[in-house]
Amino acid sequence: MGKCLVIGAGGVSSVAVHKLCQNSEVFTEIMVASRTKSKCDALKEKLKGITKTKIYTAAVDANNVQELVEIIRDFKPDVVLNLALPYQDLAIMDACLETGVHYVDTANYEPPEEAKFEYKWQWAYKERFEKAGITALLGSGFDPGVTGVFCAYAMKHYFDEIHYIDILDCNGGDHGYPFATNFNPEINIREVSAKGSYWEKGEWVETKPMEIKRVYNFEGVGEKDMYLLHHEELESLAINIKGIKRIRFFMTFGQSYLTHLKCLENVGMTSIKPIVYEGREIIPIQFLKAVLPDPSELGSRTKGKTNIGCIISGIKDGRQIDYYVYNICDHEECFKEVGSQAISYTTGVPAMIGAMMIITGVWKKPGVYNIEEFDPDPFMEALNKWGLPWKEDFKPIKVE
Ligand SMILES: NC(=O)c1ccc[n+]([C@@H]2O[C@H](COP(=O)([O-])OP(=O)(O)OC[C@H]3O[C@@H](n4cnc5c(N)ncnc54)[C@H](OP(=O)(O)O)[C@@H]3O)[C@@H](O)[C@H]2O)c1
Numbered sequence: 329m330g331k332c333l334v335i336g337a338g339g340v341s342s343v344a345v346h347k348l349c350q351n352s353e354v355f356t357e358i359m360v361a362s363r364t365k366s367k368c369d370a371l372k373e374k375l376k377g378i379t380k381t382k383i384y385t386a387a388v389d390a391n392n393v394q395e396l397v398e399i400i401r402d403f404k405p406d407v408v409l410n411l412a413l414p415y416q417d418l419a420i421m422d423a424c425l426e427t428g429v430h431y432v433d434t435a436n437y438e439p440p441e442e443a444k445f446e447y448k449w450q451w452a453y454k455e456r457f458e459k460a461g462i463t464a465l466l467g468s469g470f471d472p473g474v475t476g477v478f479c480a481y482a483m484k485h486y487f488d489e490i491h492y493i494d495i496l497d498c499n500g501g502d503h504g505y506p507f508a509t510n511f512n513p514e515i516n517i518r519e520v521s522a523k524g525s526y527w528e529k530g531e532w533v534e535t536k537p538m539e540i541k542r543v544y545n546f547e548g549v550g551e552k553d554m555y556l557l558h559h560e561e562l563e564s565l566a567i568n569i570k571g572i573k574r575i576r577f578f579m580t581f582g583q584s585y586l587t588h589l590k591c592l593e594n595v596g597m598t599s600i601k602p603i604v605y606e607g608r609e610i611i612p613i614q615f616l617k618a619v620l621p622d623p624s625e626l627g628s629r630t631k632g633k634t635n636i637g638c639i640i641s642g643i644k645d646g647r648q649i650d651y652y653v654y655n656i657c658d659h660e661e662c663f664k665e666v667g668s669q670a671i672s673y674t675t676g677v678p679a680m681i682g683a684m685m686i687i688t689g690v691w692k693k694p695g696v697y698n699i700e701e702f703d704p705d706p707f708m709e710a711l712n713k714w715g716l717p718w719k720e721d722f723k724p725i726k727v728e
Contacts, residue, residue: 329354330687333405333429335390335420336412337362337371339511339624339668340434340469343676344411344683345371346666347714349379354684359403361386362412374667390416396423405429409683411676413515414438414445421453421464430462432682434469434675435515436560443518443600447563447698454696464696468682469675470636470655471497471577472561474716476700477678477707478638478653479565484704486651490642493565493575494727500549500580501632501659501670507588508621510671514613517598521589525558526576527566538586542578542727546635547719548656554578564698578727592616627669630659634670639724652724655716665715674716681710 332348332355334341341360348355358381360368368385375383384403388395390412400408400423410420410433417437424431438445450466457464467473475495483490499510509516524535540556559577566575592598599612637654655674662673682699685691691702699707711718 329356330406331355331357331359331404332683332687333400333403333408334358334360335362335388335396335408335410335416337364337367338411339672340675340679341411342371342624343666343668343672344409344679345383346375347677347680348683349375349381349383351680351684351714352380354688355381357382357384359384359386359399359405361388361399363387363389391419393419393422393426396420397426400424400427400429406687407432407683409679410434411679413512415440418449421450424462424464425453425456425460428460428462430686431464432468432679432686433466434473434679436466436472438515438518441600443522445519445560447560451696458695461694463686463691463693465682465686465691465702466696466698467561467564468678468699470678471495471559472564473675473678473682473699474655474711475636475638476561476565476698477704477711478718479569479640480700480702481704481708482638482640482651482653483569486649487640487642487644489571490569490640491571491573492641493569493572494639495559495561495575495577496544496546496554496635496637496639496654496727497578498544498546498549498552498554498580498635499671500546500552501630501634503621503626503630503669505621506584508626509623510626510669511623511675513617513620513623517589517613517616518600519559520557520579520581521593521598522558524556525562526556526574527562527572528574538581544578544727545725547654548633549635552580553583554580561698565700568698568700576727624668624672627659627663627667627672630663630669633658634674636674637718639726641726650722650724650726652721653718655711655718657716677714677716678711681707681714684710
């Protein structure tokens with residue numbers, strides 16, 4: 329049916345490419361293009377003989393719009409799936425505009441020199457995408473991504489008004505290392521060492537990093553400590569879920585992770601300010617990334633489950649409703665299927681589904697949109713079909 333250009337060949341890309349290749353009827357040809365071509369070739373090699381999808385590979389510096397434009401003109405994809413890093417979002421969007429091709433990503437733009445992710449830079453492309461008649465689907469991973477679809481689904485089917493949303497992201501997996509991150513260490517550490525914040529009564533309330541802690545008993549995992557973080561979907565959901573009074577995001581962390589992180593912070597290893605070492609400029613957090621385990625290698629050692637979902641409260645026909653919708657994903661099952669752990673899996677599957685919604689025209693809306701702005705039903709159906717089945721609970725334990 330169509331062609332997809334995937335940018336990036338890391339942990340998330342590896343899963344998405346497996347899933348694109350399981351879905352050969354929709355994705356007849358794909359190109360995997362990334363900074364290190366050998367990683368794209370290795371991925372192609374893994375899928376040899378087990379897919380009907382034709383796979384091409386290429387080297388590209390996704391910070392370079394002209395290089396991207398050339399690859400797009402040459403391969404002529406229907407959609408570009410950006411699975412590189414948030415720093416590349418704008419260059420890839422520029423290349424899509426120049427070539428008139430749809431765009432999908434899983435993380436919002438973040439300037440490399442400032443640890444601050446916000447949608448304003450990508451939302452500023454809205455009119456240009458509208459005029460070009462192409463769609464940019466922002467945040468088609470799990471969180472952001474499925475969490476936004478869950479909220480849109482709840483709004484469509486169960487509520488007249490949604491007042492409170494708590495997004496709970498639990499990783500009960502154990503990889504056996506004292507410290508490792510489950511996706512790109514640089515992006516992950518920038519996210520969790522930032523100040524927390526949540527939306528309440530029309531404004532942002534800021535907290536110190538890890539200031540607010542709760543304990544929750546997650547199905548499939550058990551009791552875990554979780555901490556309030558700022559997370560990117562809060563920004564768009566606070567606008568797109570009309571009448572929302574409060575929205576928060578919690579993520580679980582073990583004590584060992586937090587102790588290591590604090591220590592690395594205290595000695596300056598998580599800094600993004602360049603320093604000069606033996607005559608060469610290095611950025612401490614990038615050096616740290618180089619010595620930490622590669623998240624795409626964690627799959628074979630990780631046991632346990634993830635449980636990510638949304639607890640939503642509001643009103644239907646004048647009655648108070650509480651609703652919990654969540655997915656449980658097993659690290660070892662993911663590894664058996666695609667050779668990756670569940671964090672990459674829970675991001676790569678919705679990335680494929682987002683690209684499918686666009687390429688098949690099921691979601692058709694020129695402009696720049698967050699995922700909750702589309703009809704959630706076909707996406708929810710696809711989650712069940714492609715490996716991330718969800719469950720519902722109408723009497724959830726709420727977070728105080
Ligand atoms: N929404 C969600 O739920 C969610 C969850 C997890 C992650 N994410 C996002 O998913 C994305 C990928 O994460 P990941 O864990 O897969 O990261 P990763 O393993 O570090 O992979 C990133 C890939 O991008 C490539 N890349 C980096 N800079 C590039 C450039 N200038 N040009 C071309 N390619 C470049 C890297 O190339 P090399 O191989 O040469 O390093 C690597 O292959 C990130 O944006 C992350 O924030 C979203």
